[in-house]
Amino acid sequence: MKNIFVVVVTKRTLLSLLLGASFLVLLVVAAGRAIPALAPPHPALVGKIITVDPGHGGIDPGSHDSKGILEKDIVLEIAKNLCYLLAKARAVPILTRHGDWEMSPIRPEESTRHRQDLAARIHIAHSTNSDAFVSIHVNKIGSSSTSGAIVFYSKSKPESRHLAICIERTIRNVAPFRGQSVLEGDYYVLNAARLPAVIIEVGFISNPKEKELLLTPSYQGRLAEAIFSGLVAFFESA
Numbered sequence: 001m002k003n004i005f006v007v008v009v010t011k012r013t014l015l016s017l018l019l020g021a022s023f024l025v026l027l028v029v030a031a032g033r034a035i036p037a038l039a040p041p042h043p044a045l046v047g048k049i050i051t052v053d054p055g056h057g058g059i060d061p062g063s064h065d066s067k068g069i070l071e072k073d074i075v076l077e078i079a080k081n082l083c084y085l086l087a088k089a090r091a092v093p094i095l096t097r098h099g100d101w102e103m104s105p106i107r108p109e110e111s112t113r114h115r116q117d118l119a120a121r122i123h124i125a126h127s128t129n130s131d132a133f134v135s136i137h138v139n140k141i142g143s144s145s146t147s148g149a150i151v152f153y154s155k156s157k158p159e160s161r162h163l164a165i166c167i168e169r170t171i172r173n174v175a176p177f178r179g180q181s182v183l184e185g186d187y188y189v190l191n192a193a194r195l196p197a198v199i200i201e202v203g204f205i206s207n208p209k210e211k212e213l214l215l216t217p218s219y220q221g222r223l224a225e226a227i228f229s230g231l232v233a234f235f236e237s238a
């Protein structure tokens with residue numbers, strides 16, 4: 001079934017539309033959501049280009065359980081929600097993938113498929129001159145009692161650390177699980193990033209209660225709102 005996307009234009013919004021909302025609409029359509037009416041812009045976010053990266057995709061499911069619950073599907077929904085919020089606030093969200101595919105064809109010169117896939121994601125952030133990069137993931141561990149979101153940043157990148165702290169604080173407000181933290185992470189996309197960049201592990205699917213919540217659209221929406229609020233806090237204090 002095809003969706004119909006409608007944008008209501010008022011005089012007040014005409015100028016901003018002319019200045020770039022067609023791009024914005026394309027992005028939101030790409031994210032699978034429509035803007036029924038343009039909301040007031042958020043001063044901290046207007047014009048900010050934010051690459052939103054749902055981890056994994058295609059042949060790479062990410063974390064999964066025995067019942068076919070896949071990380072790549074959960075994080076795509078959260079990422080789409082986040083893009084919708086950013087577009088409404090007049091930021092410019094760049095969604096690295098809006099369907100179930102991997103990114104490796106974008107960077108074929110890298111050595112392995114996995115590295116190609118990761119390099120493509122940060123390449124998108126760099127080539128679009130993004131102001132921030134948020135990669136969204138779901139965690140898994142042997143213990144079923146471990147819970148909570150973790151936001152990773154790269155060592156010696158103070159702006160990324162600041163972004164991680166801002167986002168962890170706002171996720172803390174919505175996540176009912178213990179174990180929240182901000183940690184240094186030695187990850188390729190974070191080390192390669194030439195902009196504030198974080199990996200957000202929104203929770204553990206190995207924890208049955210947290211998994212149940214991660215699968216609900218309402219909690220996915222709340223997580224997106226929390227990441228959005230963290231980005232607002234970051235740009236307000238930058």
Ligand SMILES: [Zn+2]
Binds near residue numbers: 062137
């Ligand atoms: Zn992941």
